[in-house]
Amino acid sequence: MPAPAIRPVVNKADINAFVELAYQLNGDDPHWVAPLRSEVKATISPGKNGWFSHAEAQLFLAERNGKPVGRISAHIDRLALEMPPEQGFGPGTGFWGLFEAADEATAVALIAQAEQWLRNKGMTRALGPVSLSIWEEPGLLVKGQDHAPTVLMGHHPARYQGWIEALGYAPAKKLLTYDLDITQQFPPIVQRIIAAGEKNARIRVRKVDKSRFDEEAAIILGILNDAWSDNWGFVPLTQPEIDDVGKKLKPLVFEDLIMISELDGEPVAFMITLPDFNEALQPLKGSLFPFGWAKLLLWLRKPKVRTMRVPLMGVVKRLQSSRMASQLAFMMIEYIRRAAVPIYGASRGEIGWVLDDNQGMIAIAETIESRINREYVIYQKAL
Template identity: 70%
Template sequence: MASSLTIRPVLTKRDRKAFVDLPFRLYADDPHWIPPLKGEAIGLITPEKNGWFSHATAQLFLGEQGGRVVGRISAHIDTLALTMPAEQGFGPGCGQWGLMEAESEDIFAVLIATAEEWLREQGMKRVLGPISMSVWEEPGLLIDGFDHAPTVMMGHAKPEYRGWIEAAGYAPVKQLFTYELDITKPFPPIVNRIIQSGEKNPRIVVRRVDKSKFEQEAAIILSILNDAWSGNWGFVPLTPPEIADVGVKLKPIVFNDLIRIAELDGRPVAFMITLPDLNEAIKPLNGSLFPFGWARLLWWLRAPQVRTVRVPLMGVIKELQASRMASQLAFMLIEYIRRAAVENYGAVRGEIGWILDDNQGMRSIAETIQCDINKTYQIYEKTL
């Protein structure tokens, strides 16, 4: 019973290990859950290993019952998010919770109440969740699309969590979609004509990134990203410490032909990042690189062959977003990377997203190239 439940803060390395270990038991029978590499999962919640903590603070909680860990949750405050306009989702007095897992609704209710109380003590008046832990990591609760595994850097959840969250007084505030498509098929004729027109335009150059100049290329992409996304709901600018950490994590799966930058009159104005689905490689490792996981993963990284590639980020600078040029650049980026993904990595499936439900520009592009929504994630809000 919940009456015998103990909630305590995560304080030690052992506590963090227990926090990371819990989902391995709760999802043991779920064929679509992807066990994260435990080292990466511990790094996410360790301030010294996650650049997000340079502008954020968090408290993790464990629920224990009968000598077992039966639930977990994080409560956190992003100081950059507090400076954003409230109409864009965050804003003054807005905290978050995430990384929630629980054996039962009773346990969940106590965990979320504990997270809410911690946020109130920090002066928060409103809460959004689940956000685990930065909006750039795994925002939202999966509410549709449980029948297949998530791609790299996307979340999974139990179907019952939705009812538990709503029963705790939370209302939906935003949906995020991922779109999938068969990338072995050419795009519709109208899209190809738009691409061909762009190829004839001497002002446009779409180039591969140069991984040997990783920091310089990352700076270009970051500049475009922070401009292109600045008006989006939930936007919080990425900071240099976060970029440095992301670079370390993603550099092994960065390939020159899967990341492109579009230049107009020699100026970088758009980009698209595509990643081979690392989840296909790590799923059999069950969270551990030992004793043979290192060798398997390193072998895979040498020349990955995957079924799926994912587009986690793309953007066009704000001054072009209302123009025809924006969609033309997007179609060119998608087509060039589609070809590379099929020819060089054996991919047959692409996934684009997440895309905000009110991002009509990106949703229109996805629908024009005949994508279908395959997963829906939902973010909730509550007044504290």
């Protein structure tokens, strides 16, 4: 297979081709969930994605005989460059992502182009795939191609793994998601821990108040930036990102699915749960027309789903590794479970992603008898 021509995305037609390629290459995969085209375009548009306030990216298209056969982004996050190297990023670290390729020759040419762009910017190390922010869709799916991803998670063909590893990339970090049956009561030990917490006058676990959306979001952001600050790959969320994510996710915010835990009146932990929007999205094939928008509006009014995803939770640093941290986590999970099953019709939950060395979260997942159902790998290579 001859190498394709690689060129930068420079105009609206290129952007459309960049977006459409994913639908062309993945349309036959029964487990791939086509994102809304408008959402993909917003992700790669500096005016609509707050991540660009501290980052820059270049998109590339691969073409063979004038036909698009692959795509990739190369990008640099200035906040990631400022992070301590022992936390995974740091000086000299660049990224590539939004990767799609019809064949191995295309994959090789695209990744080589992304690497060269990063070298030209002074980077000495490449991490990928990360699309675009670590908070968006990080990692390559290497286990779990036999079922559809949940909301805000990626899905990739199994062949990509071999192509990437053949280019000298080695795993930098593994990200896990956990599957659990939420129709069943949690094990007796967990129920006892929850009951003890309910008797503790110092603890209050409450639903968020959507009428105070900005204030509640600020509370959660404060806990998040403290709780995750020592984690591998942490990059603090900025206000422009929060504003854009808020607009995007507000329709998926249901008060009984997001909990804030208070200790002695101080917010110290949170858990965000989202109904699996992908279940409504998958039949639409990425388009709201002619009737997709009406179907989504009806679904958002009162969603009924099989799966609930917990994309984010956090406990303030001073309580981490304590019994209190686990107790608050179990209480929040149980309270959300009590709403998810009877009100939304859910039968399973998915927790993740979870870093493969996050022993505290892994212990919680195992204690409630969940199992790993998907694995993602972020790869690294010296440039």
